[in-house]
Amino acid sequence: MAAATVLSSPSTFTSVVTLFGVGVLVTEFLMLRAHLLRSQVRLYMVQSFLVAAVALVTGIEQGNSGLYVVSVLSFIIKVVIVPMVILRLMSVDSADLSQSAIMKLPSMLYIALVTAACGFFIGVSFRTASVIGRGTAASGNAVSVDIAIVLVAFILIVLRRDVISQVAGFFSLENGVTLFSVSVARNMPFITEVATFFDLLVAAVVFGLLMRLHHMKTRTLSTHVLDRLKG
């Protein structure tokens, strides 16, 4: 009984949403070190699952049925279809990505950590600078984590020089933005959400095709070889 009251209290809702958000952030940190194509894709699945869970929890808390749909769509598209498309197109799923980092892991982690901290504080200043319409404390708090997720996604793309990690970085970025829209920009017009998901699907296919092309051309997943064009 005590547990029930605890779970229905707004502060617990905030905690859970933030915790899942931090979970997404941690999966990004793990992506920084993932060595295999497969593990990178799995991390993305976990991350997307967390995003879908946040949408579901938020939907329950606000009684917003639109968010249920977002949650289900997130799950179907990001946890099932996108990983499937990527794995199907890249039939080299045990490919080793361990050489693609441009520096040692601890340094990367610390850079990412500092970046996340910057994101947190940007979120704080954003909260103080803006009037978030009809926002509860939850939405305000989540901004910090979401901005951190977006920034760390950039770090991931910059620090890992292989196509898989870069795509994982882009999709993480997109996940961060989705989280942002779920937790802050509620009541988004439905068509917008659906269009965004459709767009994500197209992007996944195109990314897959280009990765495959890259792999065919260079026989590697690394992007270190992409230095022909300059000037």
Place this chain on the structure above:
Amino acid sequence: MSAGTWLIGIVVVPVMATVLSYLFTSVVRRVATVVSGLVTLALSVMVALRVADGGRVAAGALFGADSLSGIFLLVTAFLYAATAIFSIGYLGGSRGMGGLIAQRGQIAQAVWQSTGAGKDGDNEEASRQWAVSDRFDKRFFTGINIFCGAMSAALVLSNLSLVWVAIEITTVVSALLVSLEDTDGASEAAWKYVIIASMGLGLSLLGVLVLYIAAVPVLGSSHALQIGYLVHVHGLARGTVELAFVLAVIGFGTKMGLAPMHTWLPDAHSEAPTPVSALLSGSLLAVSFYVILRFEQVTILNVGNVFPHDVLFVFGVLSLLIAALFLLVQRDVKRMFAYSSVEHMGIIAIGAGFGVPIALAGVMLHVVSHGLAKGTAFFGAGSFKIKFGTKDISRISGGLTALPWSGSLLLAAVAALSALPPFALFRSEFMIVDGGLSAGQDLGVVVLLVLVTVAFAGLSWNTVKIILSPDRLEVAGRQEPSVWMVVPMLAGVVGLILLGLHPPADFMRLVDSAARELTGRVAR
């Protein structure tokens, strides 16, 4: 037909052409693409005339256009039509039209040599076969139609988030088009393009959401991203709008080629098939700028002039500086034109940063005339590539002898890009400079003029080398590859001269009313 139907037509016609190109054979493909391009152009002109005096046409809550959209519609649709026609020449008439197939083989060879991958005989043969294959043809035309359809859609959709979706679709489709020639360089360029542009678009989606947060308390959730409402709304939270604007400038600025986010641009524009390069440079950059302008409108209304103008000015100067310096050292024709695009986007951003009506009118004119000139220039580069089998400046000479029409038209286009009279870019840059002086931005004007001169030096020196120099290589005869490739260039140059000497009154009304939209003073 009502004006709203025209808007729907602008989106639906390219989609239909896409379906036709995908399903049918090469002749149908060409006809469908050209017809679609011309119809879209006609519809865009009609829409532009309707909104020339301000006001807004709309079709439901989904589509809408005002004079600002009108300007960008004109340039996008013109390039669509021109590229459709040019592509027929570039790819050869059709599968059945005999001799041109061989030329397409030559294209492949050119691409191969230019990327330095032609050492392996098997690869070269494979690439040549790929370039003449029907699958290449199908993908090319299907892609061009989706690409142009998405760009037009971005201009006529009235919900900002859907505009974002359309822009993202242009990114992924154009990335596939960039990779189409299947060379190492193309795959590298496509990868860099898609990753960098997608990162930018991720940020810009964040910008859209932040704007939504700002607008919801005032407009309510169903109108918060409707452009028609956004451009008149007051009383949004200042900090939030500023954040949204900065995110949008960085995000969409990545696609627009503003430095320092421009790094993908020279690669993608030089490695793409030439007709695609023309579309990328002439219209895609402009469409991205259009979205930035939409954000700027909201920002001006709610934050004031100074902040957005300063942001645009800084990015503009940076782009112009970097582009001017890189233009001096280019050795690849298409890469040179790509940097010229960065340069002109810089000029446009600076003009928007001056922010006075005459400068803004200049910016509008500049967008259109840059589209015409850059399209023509890339078409010319395409002809040269086919004729000489390379894009390397040092290996092309005597262009005027070998290609009398394309050579002279390319020369005209480069003169236009260097803002020489009587071309339209002279007029538009003059207006921008005039606006800068009247805004009291003397230093900004000086910087602009100095950098434009540096860029002029780089661009004209290289072009003179390839066109006016004596024909050292003695390439086979004075003959144009195809008349299909000359017509769009001719149209572009005629348009440039027309807009430069005596622009139609309707067009200038459109430009003026778009400029008024941007000053935030239009009351409607």
Place this chain on the structure above:
Amino acid sequence: MSGRPGWCFAVNLSTYAVQLIQVMTVLLLAPLLSGAIARFEARLQGRRGPRVLQPYYDLWKLFTKETLRPNGSSTLFIAGPVVAFCCYLIVPMLIPVLTSFPLPLGYMGDILGGGFILGLGGFAVALSAADTQSPYAQLGSSRAMSFGALGEPIVLFVVFSVGVITRTDLPYAMAATIRLSGSAMLAPAHVLAAIAFFLVVLSETGRIPVETHSGTLELGMIDEARAFEHSGPAMALLTWGSAMKQMILYTILINVFVAPWGLASSTSAMAVLLAVLSLLGKALVLGCVFAGVDDSFAKLRLFKITEYLAGSFLIAVLALLVYLVGVG
């Protein structure tokens, strides 16, 4: 609490007695915990495993043997295990082992003080190992020190973040704050700090993925290697000490972070007895979790341990950050 079950449980003990019981609990139950975990681990691996009480027999055997000192070693060699053992006896006085209210000596030191005393214990062991001139023991002690140097900041950050959340640095008060509000348990900063501390405990108790605690491969050893040269009663003290250290760390994890319930709220003998049993129960569950982790992961290569520690450091810092920006 009207119908008390028996007279002897109705007795109210003095707080000093409870304090003593607290130390004795750790002292006496630690080998039992080790034995139970070893048994469970063996079962997981499909072996029968040693008896649960085996550690007591081992200790008895070691105590009856003589202590040998390697040539050239100083008194440090003998003093190390004794000092460490004493340290591990002091720490239980500072942390909430059995009671939810602070005992008299609980104010002797805050959680940092407890950490320092634990650290002193580890240092004494390392020093006495370094004194032996045996390459393996020295290897173990230098490794333990270098990884310890990475582990310390994590513990500090964990302590800081829990400290700022609960606005105190006294373990008792921390546990009380968390016990009183369920949402504090779920606060992201707290959860992250608990995870980070879990990872530290994993490495501090010499478990996979940091080290194979039951292995015999000297090259991969860290903690185990330090006891290589010890024998007899000194060895017994070392073994017992490390069992106590494990129990102390478990207790902190349980009673400060994860499940501060089931503690005695009065000094009645019944309540204290129940608290002992519940602590043992919770520690056994936790031990099984650790054994499960041990069984399902592979040992990291030595130079990857820094990555592991960097990861837990990162989580600890995240916890603090999340709290500082008001998200937690």
